[in-house]
Amino acid sequence: MTLSVSLQHAFPGVSLDVRFDAPQGVTALFGRSGSGKTTVVNAVAGLLRPDQGRITLGDRVLFDAAQRQNLAPHRRRIGYVFQDARLFPHLSVRQNLLYGRWFAPKAARRAEFDRVIEMLGIAALLDRRPGLLSGGEKSRVALGRALLSEPDLLLMDEPLAALDEARKAEILPYLERLRDTFALPILYVSHSPAEVARLATTVVMLEAGQVTIAGPAHEVLADPTGARGFGQREAGALITARVSDRQEDGLTRLDCGAGPLWLPGITAPAGAALRLQILARDVMLARTRPEGISALNILEAEIQDIVAADGDGSAVLVRLQLAPGAGDKTAPEILLARITRRSVSALSLAPGLRVFAVIKSVAVAPGAVGPQAI
Structure with a gap:
């Protein structure tokens, strides 16, 4: 399944005009703050209605301005992992996870709970409240909750930005396992060259609302245009x-x-x-x-x-x-x-x-x- 995005949206002082495809695997949206990464993700999620464009996921149309189609967020079958975990503080980890599963279509509620728990290494956390979790543990629980909603697409908006280097190193292997285990496209927003190099199978570089280069990660990172986008020290x-x-x-x-x-x-x-x-x-x-x-x-x-x-x-x-x-x-x-x-x-x-x-x-x-x- 492939996510195809073509959208235009005007903000005061900047215009967003992007086109790209995100196939199965991790597609990293990379760029400086203000380049339009989160705007693109919110448009895909249905939290922002673009001025013009078309967004499809496989054979499903999520948004088409010309045809006046705009699928509601809860009908898009998309899991969204934010920068902050946004767990319910009054619920246990188990209850937070089951809340995500509640949104999965009944026909799609397969026996995935144990598999997700094992993949993310959170079995020992099930009876804890979010207030007793570390930043890395909260991130893994939030990811588990999104996966248990049985999404066709996973959106991750700088999920490691609030973590220190030790916690990032802790969670990166789980994200790699997710990339290699679940057959779904993942749109991953980041301004960290190291994360992109470690995780991405596809890279889309944004600058001032425009796509400067896009393609398979090994091609983009080896292209001088892509390398310059990473900066002097991280190219x-x-x-x-x-x-x-x-x-x-x-x-x-x-x-x-x-x-x-x-x-x-x-x-x-x-x-x-x-x-x-x-x-x-x-x-x-x-x-x-x-x-x-x-x-x-x-x-x-x-x-x-x-x-x-x-x-x-x-x-x-x-x-x-x-x-x-x-x-x-x-x-x-x-x-x-x-x-x-x-x-x-x-x-x-x-x-x-x-x-x-x-x-x-x-x-x-x-x-x-x-x-x-x-």
Whole structure:
């Protein structure tokens, strides 16, 4: 099932004009505050009536301005998880969850309660009141309540924004499990590049009410236009790798199409497929394979593009296509490197040139590593 959105809406000083599709998986709406993310989500939920446009979910029309169709929010079969959990304080966790299930159509009330409880790890919380829960626990309960309403679409408006880093790290694996377990589209609003890189299967970038780039996450994040939208420090591409084995020195070998990567802090079992965000600022380039250096990860690549990284022109983003290893038949992986324009000149870098990308093992933080979306 795919969510298709085309809408226009005018506010004082800004006009929203967006078009995109959100297929099964996590579609991240990413952009600065005021770019229109929450407005889009509220229009999909039926909490805002756009001036013009059409919104469909599969073969169901949720809104069509030309045909004067506007389905009521409670008939859209949509679960909405807000930034604050909005749990009923006078009800137990179990009662909050069952309240969500009450909204599911009777024909769709399958035996999902135990499955949702197990997936979210909240069995021990069922008899507690919300006031006794941590922020991460409240978020998981709110997510469970939305899932038990048997939605055709899940909306999540910056659900981790109010949490500290420890609580975010606690709940991210549950969101990954949700993405990979439930066959439904999830529209996820965020201004956190790390969350988008970790969770998204599709990315829609908004700026001043307009879509600047949209598409599969691995394509958008490897595109210089998408990378610039993430900012200087967070721009980076996604690559996939499979856990090989853990060494006695604490490093784990991961095999990607271009060769091995050695990373610390990997807890996934051997054979697990992972996706890694390699930040552009953590990639150095060399014309010849470096020797006698401490960096362990050196991958051969070909330069595809060199584009300006910021307004002052001092830095560039180099888009690299990693050279596949012997016998590898998968699609070539893309990497980004952020370097100075002076380095480009000093190394005579140009599209088509073969180079070596050097990545520090300690530069890839555990938070930038997650399971490959199914």
